Structures are given as structure tokens and as C-alpha cells.
Amino acid sequence: MTVHDVDEVAFAREWERWHREREEVLAAPHGFLAITGLHWLNPGPTRFDDAPGAWSSTPEGVVVELAEDEELTVDGVTVRGRYAFGVIGERDSLYAGFGDAVAEVARRGGHDILRPRHPGNALRTAFTATPAYAPDPRWVRDGRFVPFDRPRPVTVGAAVEGLEHVYDSPGQVEFELGGAVHRLTAFDGGSPGGLMVLFTDGTSGVTTYAANRALQIGPPDTGGRVTLDFNRAANLPCAYTDLATCPLPPAENRLTVAVEAGERIPLERGGRP
Structure with a gap:
């Protein structure tokens, strides 16, 4: 997919639906x-x-x-x-x-x-909305899933000091951004066969939440190709409350390039609309 192939109105409408559904879950009566x-x-x-x-x-x-x-x-x-x-x-x-x-x-x-x-x-x-960058098709990137021979246990830190999480990683996702090739360790995603990456980047602690963001990635095709839509880089619950035990990204998932897409620092943490 290229930027020229995208119906920007439909693209923005789909992003808005995704963002609205996330906020409905977050702010549900028992969310x-x-x-x-x-x-x-x-x-x-x-x-x-x-x-x-x-x-x-x-x-x-x-x-x-x-x-x-x-x-x-x-x-x-x-x-x-x-x-x-x-x-x-x-x-x-x-x-x-x-x-x-x-x-x-x-x-x-x-x-x-x-x-x-x-x-x-x-x-x-008191919740109203989560600030986010305007959806932009230029932040949709093609990538490739590079599987490990067998899933590897990966230990990561947590939003709670002294706590650790262990997740099995099926492999890494490789993609190009900012003139360089990056590889992020992936975990199982929220859909069958899907992937999820935890990451920070050059915006973390500036315009986006400092500790982490999460990106869901659809299942790789038969050639291992995947699509990374950074417009859907999402806050975890710890971005809003200290009463969460969210995992932190592995060290190799800390990007230096600024990903100016997706959800930003919540208002509850001092973010700006």
C-alpha cells in the first residue's frame, strides 16, 4: 500500500472508530x-x-x-x-x-x-477523551515477521517497581523507518495469529506516554509480510492510572526515531488536548 492508494476520508473514519471503541472500553462502568x-x-x-x-x-x-x-x-x-x-x-x-x-x-x-x-x-x-495525533497514512509501514526457531521466553519489567512479566515471543518484526531498518521483539496479539509489540520512541515522555505504547499487528501472510499502522499505537492502562501492572518494552524495542502517530499522553497525566 502507498499513500496515494489510500482514501484518506475512509482511513480517518476507520481510525476514529478504532479510537472511539478503545475509549468506550477504557471508560466502561467497570473499565x-x-x-x-x-x-x-x-x-x-x-x-x-x-x-x-x-x-x-x-x-x-x-x-x-x-x-x-x-x-x-x-x-x-x-x-x-x-x-x-x-x-x-x-x-x-x-x-x-x-x-x-x-x-x-x-x-x-x-x-x-x-x-x-x-x-x-x-x-x-471525569474522563473526557485521550489526545492523539491526527491519523496519517504515511505512518502505515510494510514490515516482515522474522520467526524464531521456537518461541523464546522474554522477561520484561512492569509499571510497578520490582515486578516482572515473562512472555513467550514468537519472533521479531522488521521494518524501515527514518532511513533505518528496525527490529522489534513481538508477542502474541489480540487476534488469532496476530502480533503485538511494546515500544518507546523519540516522542516518549515528550508528547506520548513515557513508559510504553502497544501496537497490534495482524497475522503475517504466507510470505511473512505484515503491516504496521503506527496511527494505532495505543496507551496501556498504566498511562492513566498507577493501579495497573502493565509490562514495559524489552530493551531492543526502544526506538530513537520519533513516531508522531497514535495516542498521546492522557490528560490525566498532564497531556494536552
């Missing part, structure tokens, strides 16, 4: 902006101000002990007293309802966590 606490669970039952029950991390997984006047709804069933969620897989989440809120029970970096989500959280109710 990331509704989170009121990031609680690291330990073996001793502990109560928190923003969720019912006393919560603990045990050999049988996360356990909550509810007082007589407390209850949760799990998979449509009301539970009372002591309830064990079972062992939760890394990067998995379970949800339990109470009132108009939900409690996310999850495992991140080998630790069990509790994250209550309240629709009335001020971060959510």
Missing part, C-alpha cells in the same frame, strides 16, 4: 478507569476499604471471608461466608460483583491481587 485500588494479597486475611470481605492468597488460590452482612456474586451465583476462587493463572482475571461494583481477582508477576472497580470512581467520571 480500567473505575479501579480504586491495587491490593497485593498475602497469606493473612486482610480487609480493604473498597471491597467487602477479608482477602488472602493461599495454596488453594485467592480466598475471601465474608461477614454475615456481606455477599458477592460469582458467575451469577450469590456467595456468602468463606469462598475460594481457586488457583488463578498468570495474567488471568476473575470477577465478583457487589452492589454496582466488581472485584477483579487476578495474578500478575506471580502475585495474587485484588482490584475493585467502582463506576463512580472520579478518574472514570
